[in-house]
Amino acid sequence: MTSTARLFAFVLAVPLMLSVAAAEVPKFAKNATSFTLGNGLEVVVIPDHRAPIVTHMVWYKAGAADERPGESGIAHFLEHLMFKGTKDHPEGEFSKVVTSVGGNENAFTSDDVTAYHQDVAKQHLATMMAFEADRMANLVLDEAAVATEREVILEERSSRIDSDPRAQLGEAVRAALYQNSRYGIPTIGWAHEMAELDLDDALSWYNRYYTPNNAVLIVAGDVTEEEVRSLAEVTYGEVRRRFDPPPRDRAEEPEPLAARTVTLSDPQVTQPSMQRVYLAPSYASGEPGEGAALDILSEIVGGGTISRLYRNLVVDQAIAAAAGAFYQSGTLGDAMFGFYGVPRDDGTLAEVEAAIDAEIAALVANGVTEAEVAGAKRRLLAATIYAEDSASALARSLGMALTSGSTLAEAQAWPATIDAVTVDAVNAAARKYLEIRRSVTGYLVGDASQSPS
């Protein structure tokens, strides 16, 4: 029903188009339009008439990084509690209706947003909007519902994190990377704080963030802007502007001065692995163009089987079973730019780390080539073809962008932003951010003897 997603945002969610001359770079989701209701709800419509279905999503600008000290997990907890019913619709009714019309629904919480969505045949859109608008303002919670659902989230944490050494290492790496902001705290929360979350905490969160003027409605599929506007006005339009949400502060990180390592040792681990993450700007927190340059960099060094890391470590040197890079570009505050490597059966973590270090050193010293940048642009932009094929993928990409610091116009211009990246910009970003003092290296090992240090 619900999921806690640390969304690898924009690029991984977006994927884009064939590169052509600058003037011809097509827009992303070019049919999308937006308007705002009187109560402040922003509405985005993405018409796609190829099939008589719609994706209906509501995104709240509230995520785990908005939590206050001591209440970790409340953003995700409220996501669960949003399924507890309202005064007009008791618990389970909404979900039952979705199922009865052959639709499906989901919800997720990230560090920056909480979103709810349903995919249904177009004739059921009005019903979805009525239910979703209803729970935006009329959620009913009591001690019993909170107590029951708290067990659910604790069990969720227990099965997803506490029994998974990889997830535990991920939490420890984040905690070490972020020295100041709430991004260092797990999206799902720390178990000891989750166990203390109560009805007051839940209502306080709901009454701090769940208001139309803090939400974005996305409808994608077989609809027109006018149809959505009419339906929205008689559903969401009836929800009063409940309050003004607090500013979305993302505590800025201090300049990192010391390289860090984190070693998680657990007998369950049969396959050691390592990761190296650097504190880097996101699209929202960086200078114009930096996010796009880092996207290109990530693609060149570690995107798929054509990347430097894959070719050199997995194919040529044959020391790694897997190796790559990733860039979490879509956070409001500073992001992670990372590398990972898994040694082959007869290899060691130290060997794989040394090879990744050598690739990073070469990147910083010699930079990337025009051909590499052109190829990366082609691959990134080509991927939008697939995104344009899926109304729900477009909805997801735009929802994420619009709740994480972008305007619709900026999101639509993403292909041009990527196309404008220069070799110099990529090399400057690599030199600026791939400094060891900005990094945390995580090791996952079965026992301490496998640790590289």
Added chain:
Amino acid sequence: MTSTARLFAFVLAVPLMLSVAAAEVPKFAKNATSFTLGNGLEVVVIPDHRAPIVTHMVWYKAGAADERPGESGIAHFLEHLMFKGTKDHPEGEFSKVVTSVGGNENAFTSDDVTAYHQDVAKQHLATMMAFEADRMANLVLDEAAVATEREVILEERSSRIDSDPRAQLGEAVRAALYQNSRYGIPTIGWAHEMAELDLDDALSWYNRYYTPNNAVLIVAGDVTEEEVRSLAEVTYGEVRRRFDPPPRDRAEEPEPLAARTVTLSDPQVTQPSMQRVYLAPSYASGEPGEGAALDILSEIVGGGTISRLYRNLVVDQAIAAAAGAFYQSGTLGDAMFGFYGVPRDDGTLAEVEAAIDAEIAALVANGVTEAEVAGAKRRLLAATIYAEDSASALARSLGMALTSGSTLAEAQAWPATIDAVTVDAVNAAARKYLEIRRSVTGYLVGDASQSPS
């Protein structure tokens, strides 16, 4: 004038008495008594008539760990701003009076408290109390004062932290150790947040914590309880209870799962060194007796030249120029239990770390002896003799204790608490807390080649 102290609290500040049979263990500061004024100000008097002088201290239960996200440094900033004058006494008048009567004054901020004190001849006590009570409620601040003093704290940070690799490593180690609480953020603040602190932030802090019902007054020296009571009633007693301070939340740390390292490399470093800190309970956050057991453990393993670490690493193996242990026992939330080592000119960090690891492993495997525990108690308790000799040392110890979770009776019973520690309690604490997954190891090196890993 002012100082940001990360106080190594209780034991390092307290120091105590000769061990004798349990029933005969003397109280610490046994002459100290306390009472509370009608406005909630707690008053502690420590009579000591050997010299006609007094120490006058006001402690506020407000420190850097009480700061909200984004306002790091405000506790210490307000400490500076408390010298800016009131409507009756312009800036500088109070300090001028202290100096003119041959006294001296100081102030400091820690993670848990902010304190102001003066040492003067006894006949000037009433004047000190009048001035100090006045600025508890009547501080006058303006934009100009805030702007000027902000430059001072930024310069203080710049000279104390940003130009000192040891201090930089200390900040990075704390940031890595504390995954949830504000103890991971520097007491003095992050520079980028200090630069944004303004008049509103300062007044908001002052109006959140500076009220008699959130303070402890300590007067030590040539006075009686009755004299202090009379003087307090006509000075501090006139300050109205301004508001109720917020609860002192110390976000609990999650159970640490992954060993961490932090490496600070700086060409200024001519002498590499390493430290290993474990997350451990303080007196306030631990189970009864745990803090005392850790104090004994710290003394046995690393307290001075008779300790295991000094004897083995510095004297016998002759690989270290310095080695020892420390325990920050006096925090409200969880504390640090730590080890440090400095290699000799021809030694390496790896060698020193391996030797410290071996000492810790031996401690956990074999425990300490009755003789070691008895000796540590003797040394800790003997040190109180010196503390009893100094009224201002007693004032400082009691002020720290009473603003960090202890009652006066508990603080006075500290010698008995230490005397009651058993070998089993010390061994249990060592086994429970000296686990590598609870730790951060910090390396200070001149260049990366000196790093042990």
